Amino acid sequence: MAQINKPDEYFNTVLYTGNGSTQSITGVGFQPDLVWWKSRGAAQDHQWYDVIRGVTKAIESNKTTAEYTQSNGLTSFNSDGFTVGDGTAGNASGDTFASWNWKAGGTASSNTDGSITSNVSANTTSGFSIVSYTGTGANATVGHGLGVAPKVVIIKSLSATYEWRSYFSPIGAGKYMVLNENYSEATASNFMNNTAPTSSVFSLGSGTTPNGSGTTYIAYCFADVQGFSKFGSYTGNGSADGTFVYTGFKPAFVIIKQTNFGNSWRMYDNKRSTFNVVTKELYPNTSDAEATTDKMDFVSNGFKFRTSATNANESGSPYIYMAFAENPLVGTNNIPATAR
Numbered sequence: 001m002a003q004i005n006k007p008d009e010y011f012n013t014v015l016y017t018g019n020g021s022t023q024s025i026t027g028v029g030f031q032p033d034l035v036w037w038k039s040r041g042a043a044q045d046h047q048w049y050d051v052i053r054g055v056t057k058a059i060e061s062n063k064t065t066a067e068y069t070q071s072n073g074l075t076s077f078n079s080d081g082f083t084v085g086d087g088t089a090g091n092a093s094g095d096t097f098a099s100w101n102w103k104a105g106g107t108a109s110s111n112t113d114g115s116i117t118s119n120v121s122a123n124t125t126s127g128f129s130i131v132s133y134t135g136t137g138a139n140a141t142v143g144h145g146l147g148v149a150p151k152v153v154i155i156k157s158l159s160a161t162y163e164w165r166s167y168f169s170p171i172g173a174g175k176y177m178v179l180n181e182n183y184s185e186a187t188a189s190n191f192m193n194n195t196a197p198t199s200s201v202f203s204l205g206s207g208t209t210p211n212g213s214g215t216t217y218i219a220y221c222f223a224d225v226q227g228f229s230k231f232g233s234y235t236g237n238g239s240a241d242g243t244f245v246y247t248g249f250k251p252a253f254v255i256i257k258q259t260n261f262g263n264s265w266r267m268y269d270n271k272r273s274t275f276n277v278v279t280k281e282l283y284p285n286t287s288d289a290e291a292t293t294d295k296m297d298f299v300s301n302g303f304k305f306r307t308s309a310t311n312a313n314e315s316g317s318p319y320i321y322m323a324f325a326e327n328p329l330v331g332t333n334n335i336p337a338t339a340r
Helices: none
Strands: 011-017 023-025 034-039 047-050 074-078 081-084 096-102 109-111 118-123 128-134 140-143 152-157 165-168 175-178 201-204 216-222 229-235 244-246 249-258 266-269 278-281 291-299 302-305 318-328
Touching (some): 011 249, 081 096, 118 140, 128 140, 249 291, 249 302, 266 278
Antiparallel strands (some): 011 096, 023 081, 074 081, 128 216, 165 175, 244 302, 249 318, 278 291, 291 302
């Protein structure tokens, strides 16, 4: 994969205020293939919409709920954003919202690289693909379309109320994290069949969460791309002069999770917190409104913690992270990454 010089052509955060009716949200800069939104001011569910499942088809990262039709949710993907109906989870009058938007590969195509035929919308430039498949109940493989091995695979059942089990390369294929819960890492050989993803497929064990017979699933696959995305781990130092995590770019969006203790996932972006210290946090596994707490600085080449809090920087504790770029540290777009 080549380096990306303009990250906002593939990922962008857009903030908006609800009007209680229908409105077109613009400023994304591209037609998104995955839209994830959350109310900032109210206890509303996270909602995810993607190009494979189609408009009005919602899943919620803070619940095990199966896919459902939200007729007044996201009603269209547009060239510079999306249209949202009058649903309170995405457009309550006067409420503020954050949306996180990714560009995949548009309309899906059939992929036969794995033992299970999948439908895939893949962007090999940005290292992101959306994959749908139907489980078999037996060990299997699924094509992801990226051409390189993904570092993160987030899987949700669409037709059953199973949890959001997720593969993160730093903890290995014999373990998993659960996006809709605050759980620590768990061990299960029947999740990814103890097999790391390859450049063409990810593996499934016989467990019902990733591979129940006849159950339909959606998977979101992410690979490292220089100047755009980084997925890794760090160890807390327990100091207010906290751990520094090198990404090679100034972040636009960061998600962190402690892996050895039951703390919530936490997410930060450069639109809700426009200068350091980054203080505005939301939680993928809860419906809670946005909270304010000093957490980290976004710097030109990564992020640095400004807290000793257990949920972000406990001494000796392991954490995983997902990071997407605002500006690469070095690039050819004549926009260098600078301090905030």
